[in-house]
Amino acid sequence: MSADGEPSLTASVVGGSGFTGGELLRLLSGHPEFEVVQATSRSYTNKTVGHQHPNLRGMDLRFSDPEDLESVDVLFAATPHGVSMERIDRFREAAGTVVDLSADFRLDTEGQYDEWYDGHDRPELLDKAEYALPELNRDNLEGAEIVASGGCNATATILGLLPLFEADILGGDAEQSSAGDQNSSSSGNDEQVVVDVKVGSSEGGAGGGEASSHPERSGVVRPYAPTGHRHEAEIEQFLGIDVSFTVHAVDMIRGASATCHVFPDGPVSKGDLWGAYRGQYEDEPFVDLVAGGGGVYRYPEPKAVAGTNKAEVGFELDPGNKRLVVFSAIDNMMKGSAGQAVHAANVALGLEETAGLEFAGLHPVGAP
Amino acid sequence: MSADGEPSLTASVVGGSGFTGGELLRLLSGHPEFEVVQATSRSYTNKTVGHQHPNLRGMDLRFSDPEDLESVDVLFAATPHGVSMERIDRFREAAGTVVDLSADFRLDTEGQYDEWYDGHDRPELLDKAEYALPELNRDNLEGAEIVASGGCNATATILGLLPLFEADILGGDAEQSSAGDQNSSSSGNDEQVVVDVKVGSSEGGAGGGEASSHPERSGVVRPYAPTGHRHEAEIEQFLGIDVSFTVHAVDMIRGASATCHVFPDGPVSKGDLWGAYRGQYEDEPFVDLVAGGGGVYRYPEPKAVAGTNKAEVGFELDPGNKRLVVFSAIDNMMKGSAGQAVHAANVALGLEETAGLEFAGLHPVGAP
Amino acid sequence: MSADGEPSLTASVVGGSGFTGGELLRLLSGHPEFEVVQATSRSYTNKTVGHQHPNLRGMDLRFSDPEDLESVDVLFAATPHGVSMERIDRFREAAGTVVDLSADFRLDTEGQYDEWYDGHDRPELLDKAEYALPELNRDNLEGAEIVASGGCNATATILGLLPLFEADILGGDAEQSSAGDQNSSSSGNDEQVVVDVKVGSSEGGAGGGEASSHPERSGVVRPYAPTGHRHEAEIEQFLGIDVSFTVHAVDMIRGASATCHVFPDGPVSKGDLWGAYRGQYEDEPFVDLVAGGGGVYRYPEPKAVAGTNKAEVGFELDPGNKRLVVFSAIDNMMKGSAGQAVHAANVALGLEETAGLEFAGLHPVGAP
């Protein structure tokens, strides 16, 4: 904040009418260091942001045409996959720091995009981009010019499993904090990790369609990505392990919950686990360990973190099956997207890490 | 805030383990001027507040015995009806300002308590208490020693109807801003007002029971107070009109939505209504007019204000039936309870009115 | 049933891929007297009915082109408003009895269609059509050639209020059981009736759109027809009274709940009410009186009748406000549409009234 308490940096949101665009606008408008000077929307040009986002009716801003970008300190792109790689030069002209919420700059190599997506238009820029998750990549974020906010399901999974790799409970070849380790996806170990994810309907975005209409989507436990989910690519890249990944839609709006069934090679004690997770996360402002205390909320739950940038991580041992079960819960639109983006921008620009992200969540709260 | 940016006032919450107690702790812990020095709970003495409220795990505070009250600047009582009237002397010894969230000090006269409740232990204190709703009673709140936070359903209704009385569209005998008007409940007019309210399950509190168990309470449209709801007494007291009041439970956790079907004596135009509502609320920080714009959210909705201290108010004319329909939506735990209480405390103590109440809400959000 | 226990009549469903079309197929396929020989769908021609309706996967039937109608005993039309009036000659060629689920044949006069809809193509047929609600119009249904299934919100309201007119507690000019009384919509009385309706998302059909997407539609209490709902026309036509009608969307899929706030001219006792409602409904197989007993379910609730052809009706007196409150709950897709249609077809064809409609509902059940 400047000496007079006014925001010191300007920001814009490209793709401001969608769910994550609105979430960025909510966070940035309450951020002490950012002034939002532009939000674009092709479909809603000239409408107020409150027209799309009822929680932002108090914000005096109208959507503008995405072709006319203003110069800002930070540009956040909340556009569909493929848009950012096409418009990245224009984004970088407009802003010294570009934070992209799509998948366009998450992976390291063109080969990965060929395998998991439909290739990449600007592969030469991939090594300029930094993955946004500070718990994984804080050191590389400072001063980054392109920041790629992680996939929500990948974020939940990586945060759940990361301490096991750091503590050598799993033997993968984790990339975090070692930039340039590009070939991590070829893992030699054969430890089995099954990740069973449950997500809310906001992951599908504001568009809608028959499957996401209220009558068809309410009350579901619906396998929507039984195998082959693209977020596997991010997990492999950063943890160096192939995970068996399945995603289910359940009846909530915000939230991603990853249950990781892990079979380590050797014996693991509860003390080992507490050591690993405390060591990894005790200084992290946005990761809480929730593992088997009293009361109603004894393990991570998405509804406990809804609206916040928090991840809850917890675990339980199943000695009879030589298994450990790791639970990880986030708000997919926050820690899994817009909140992670703002957190990363804070780090990239040398601001207070928690600035604009202090909301503690609500209790009780339903299916937020 | 004191010159060093630290909180300048101390606060305590009696009855901190319930839903509204938790909401008070959430608001006060994020309030720039209050330091929470005590939260009491008979059932959870010595447990952390996070044990009951997962969103407050980061708060370093344990519940203490309600018999041992610390001296504070403001004491908030989130106890069941009847407790505050019994313990009011002890509360006032502990704090110069007592804000009570129960019904114990909302009504003006012992006779009203005899009619609507089970009488009153300390009727001589009733004229010392001020109703907490600043939109109705701001002038009398400054310096008040006992503040009575309004009932959630009454709050939604009063905010919806108040402009009609102020603008003489309805001829009731509104008390607001004229303290001491004790005989307002005898209304001479016979304009019909039907108030049909829909509320969430948090109104029932944390207790539970068969009717509020998830299997029985999910998906309901359940008439739970067909007639004779006690909040009628508050509405009569402040608006000077008997309302026909019916309350339904619906499937949400937070929220109260009042639809007021109003039949004025004379003709009313849309311009009259906009004039009345704008005149009443344009300077109010926590009341938004939402009346028939574009987009998905064209009228007041509880989910648009969940977690916030906002009330949304809107209306529509039905000339064929000589009716006007007024919609009013609040979060029953916020504007309808804890948020109103903090707002009133801000006014009572001369603080910034919006301090600690800036959260804008979430979009999208489910049944919060 | 024929002597060999086989269905004796053939039936078809035009518009079988939508929600009410599917409900008709469910009911008819379990009906002892009907064999479903055709279901049409323009969009899903040649797909199995199970493709659209997972509960009908066991049914060996594919959608056919709506242009090629087979000759049947009864044709059910579950098409959007406007289609039946355009195709009625073709429907009548195909079947001796046409049961239409749209609004196209509900009203008596062309003038009503000019006022409430966009006029009518075939007004000369309106006096051939009979309103499907047997509780209102049983005598006229026998042998009817065109049957018009009532609107869901109108059905709930009419069933709630009808006994008050029959028992002269309200003085409207109810049409039921007196065919030909076409001018009933001009009511001389000025008793006020407010009808506040809460409905589920299946009322919007299978289409979808932003407002009915799961993230935007979940957890709502949303005024979607504050005034001027077209179902008012049916209510006026049959009860002879103008009602003040407001409809809210709430978080359920099936269900319509009407709360009628009634202000009769004279005094009414609880005994009067029991007499009126028992007299009207004690022999009705599909109307249950639920008025203030013990347990969790003391008044009508949509979730208690979900999937069934039942209406629950109940009431409560509010003497202080000279009001009586009537509650009426139905499944909008059943008693409010497809169930009513099959019930009427049973009557029209001289079958057992309850045939195919015996499902008792589920307990517990969520937001069905």
Next chain:
Amino acid sequence: MSADGEPSLTASVVGGSGFTGGELLRLLSGHPEFEVVQATSRSYTNKTVGHQHPNLRGMDLRFSDPEDLESVDVLFAATPHGVSMERIDRFREAAGTVVDLSADFRLDTEGQYDEWYDGHDRPELLDKAEYALPELNRDNLEGAEIVASGGCNATATILGLLPLFEADILGGDAEQSSAGDQNSSSSGNDEQVVVDVKVGSSEGGAGGGEASSHPERSGVVRPYAPTGHRHEAEIEQFLGIDVSFTVHAVDMIRGASATCHVFPDGPVSKGDLWGAYRGQYEDEPFVDLVAGGGGVYRYPEPKAVAGTNKAEVGFELDPGNKRLVVFSAIDNMMKGSAGQAVHAANVALGLEETAGLEFAGLHPVGAP
């Protein structure tokens, strides 16, 4: 059915006021061969069954004292675990066939009860009891005197995995159809099977408590049995394999969905899977294969089977991870409890298997 179309057998329900007791009463009252002559409830003696189960208001029956059992052909016990083993002699005096819905007679040996439960009072009766799941144990059910309805989560899992064992895709030592194979729980193979289950709130029964209150239970993805769930014992017993089992509560009322992550020793093709599942289930009236067709419902979903006795089973191959994913969805109160019990009773008594169980389910339907 007797020649006159009347029920030919008498039945009673002990523990009729709970959720599964009510479901039994619903099924039996619509069953062509059973007349319900008694329903007991200690808490609700002399109340009508409709007092607890609003869907059964039309049933002319009052709860009677569980100490006074009438003689019937079949007694269904829907009592908490531990009651049946204590009262089994009395039950068997009252009825030639006892169908128990608790865990008291599901396991084969006293040792299993010592390991997984709190021992067993009447171990000598365990070999008289037959597991109720006809798809697993049809041959042994005919004429059985004690029938033990399976656990809901175990049922979903067993139905999902059984074809893999029968087709030797997994090498466990499945017991089904070979009575007396008591030592199957010691499995020699080391194929990994992870079962991640999502269940509705009716599994917790009608009791309630803070964790199952609507505000705390709505919108959850809550790990409630991370490890050590007792249903593992049944799965081991019948499939001969240790499964890694984790159960989550999600926001629905009825339903259990098991996602089985299976890592077979050898390669498996999609054709192998179709062969295995078709071979196992093509003649089963209550198992549907749902594996990747078109439309919205492409895999098993609990909401598609709510209220029915159906299990949906499907699968997908994940060759990259040498994994196959099996999905299995049931209504926990039906196929997972009361429906299975009635199905087994039909088999035990030589009735039509599907009698009383024909309900096809609803579409659309929310969180039933």
